Amino acid sequence: MKTRWSLSSRLALLFAACTAVVSLFAGVLFSRGSEAHFIELDQQLLESRLIGLRRAVQGLDADQLRRRLEDELSRQSDLALRIKDSNGVRWYDSSIRIPAQLPESPGLSTLSDADSDYRVLTAPLDPGRPGSPQLTLLLDITHHQHFLQRMQRMIWLTVGLSALATALLGAWAARRALRPLRRMGAIAGNVSARSLNARLPQEQMPAELAELAHSINAMLARLDDAFQRLSAFSADIAHELRTPLSNLLTHTQVTLTRERSLEDYREALHSNLEELQWMAQMVNDMLFLAKADHGLLAPHRERLALAEEIDVLLEFFAPLAEDVDVRLNRAGDGRVEGDRSMLRRAFSNLLDNALRFTPADGEVRIRIIDSPHVLKIHVENSGDGIPADLLPRLFDRFYRADPARREGSSEHAGLGLAITRSIIRAHGGDIHCESVDGWTRFMIELPKAD
Structure with missing residues (x-):
């Protein structure tokens, strides 16, 4: 050896x-x-x-x-x-x-x-x-x-x-000079999943090691944040699945307590089917996000006219907008190369989100801005703003800014914005949100088609 x-x-x-x-x-x-x-x-x-x-x-x-x-x-x-x-x-x-x-x-x-x-x-x-x-x-x-x-x-x-x-003096001097490095090793050796908040004392490090300590501290901060997000994600999964599973078990047990008519059994199966469909959709959404995290999303590239694609979505959402007395309009045009189904899903999530939080007699606007190097798309709605401290978390999985969230809601699981961001990033773009002057605005940047 x-x-x-x-x-x-x-x-x-x-x-x-x-x-x-x-x-x-x-x-x-x-x-x-x-x-x-x-x-x-x-x-x-x-x-x-x-x-x-x-x-x-x-x-x-x-x-x-x-x-x-x-x-x-x-x-x-x-x-x-x-x-x-x-x-x-x-x-x-x-x-x-x-x-x-x-x-x-x-x-x-x-x-x-x-x-x-x-x-x-x-x-x-x-x-x-x-x-x-x-x-x-x-x-x-x-x-x-x-x-x-x-x-x-x-x-x-x-x-x-x-x-x-x-040699003797050099060994003594080197051992003394490397003491901060041994201290770094001792601290790093004690880092575990339960102690990711440990940090290296940068102020006490020599100039040559201060940058390394800063990089390691930044790495530990990222690991701590990722671990906290993973823990929260696991808790959110259990939180979201607990209620529908409990509903399925309870409803099935009640149905089996005595003999019932064929119509009652059919109604019970239909009710269970709705819960199962929602759970299947959530699992599919989670698998989609997992692929995005590992870079496995491969959009099928084709030249798209964004105005045409968004008009199709506006026509689909028009009846819902009429029911809640919200106006829909679109301005501008531009062309991108992307996956039609993925981009429609992303914009559909944003429109659905905007309609849910726009009050009666409000407005949802989509503006397409053809810039020299990128295509900017703004999806904005009027209504109550979002507090600034909540904006960075909007794209987190299972996060819902509405404090009146319902456990296990079969309507919205809080994955829509996370999926939208994954789709936009898979196309080489980016998305962020701002809420000012009574308008909430999701701003997207996508590479322009050649």
Whole structure:
């Protein structure tokens, strides 16, 4: 099983790796810089000694030259000298410890032999004379090399210790910095269906986590609202079905208490049939809404003239409007692409709702406004307004703004506006309601037909 590293451990290792890389880089630069500095110093020293030797031996014969060289070198214990004649034969060695093989090419170089390290400078004894003997100066730099080696060991030790210290300090700092994240996890772990009202303390979060806490709080708010709506929906279903089921049971039990005539049984069945038809319609409406919630509504698209479709509905509702002394009228026209049966159902729900709440001698108006990008349809009726605090809930399932609602009414179950909104949204539109100045207005926006 693959090991899962904690975020604190990852940050600590990352801090340690970064510190080690930076320390190592700085140490290598310092080591290279020190080595280059020592080479420069050694070169200056060897060149100055070379100039001094050339001056000291100028114009001397072989015996005098040898004595003069020994005298000069006796005062410089870390300096050694080898001289070869023009034929490459060794003529003079100032020490028996000089390595047998030395660089032949002129210039500065570094040589290691046994336990000693040397900086070697090779040059002609008399640069102005052809066939001049070859002079090789050796400077013992063993102590330099030991210093550089100690420094390299110190660099590695520093890198290791700094990485370890940074890892420990990084783990502590990361754990302390991630404390709000653990607090968020603890609060989120306690969230359940019974405690969706829990919220993360945004004010106490660092700036990087405040936005995440805000998003999680918004998510919890949406879940809480959805759960409350679902609970209310379940309660409303039970509330709506309880009365008709009770009526069916009671009516059937009463009918079966004694022998009755065929006409009585037929009348009882007709009464039960009405209740069952209403319950079946409500179940179908609920299934329709469930499909809409899951995006399963697929309207059959065809080009429709809204004025013609609404005139058909107005003609259907005309007798009912005459009975309640309400005037119906329509203005404007426009074309949309949509499902004829679905749109007729949506507008039928709005007209039925408007007629129920329009007082005698009132008016129901439908206005079609052809805008540049959308088609606006306003279904409005005169009468008592709807309080502003109730407007956001009008499209909730089973919600009825009339406080005198009747339980289990077989006439209106409070699903019409919810179905209307689902149909409008399935067509890519939107609907909302306003109630001002004695008029209640449902405003719909639908995409225009191309």
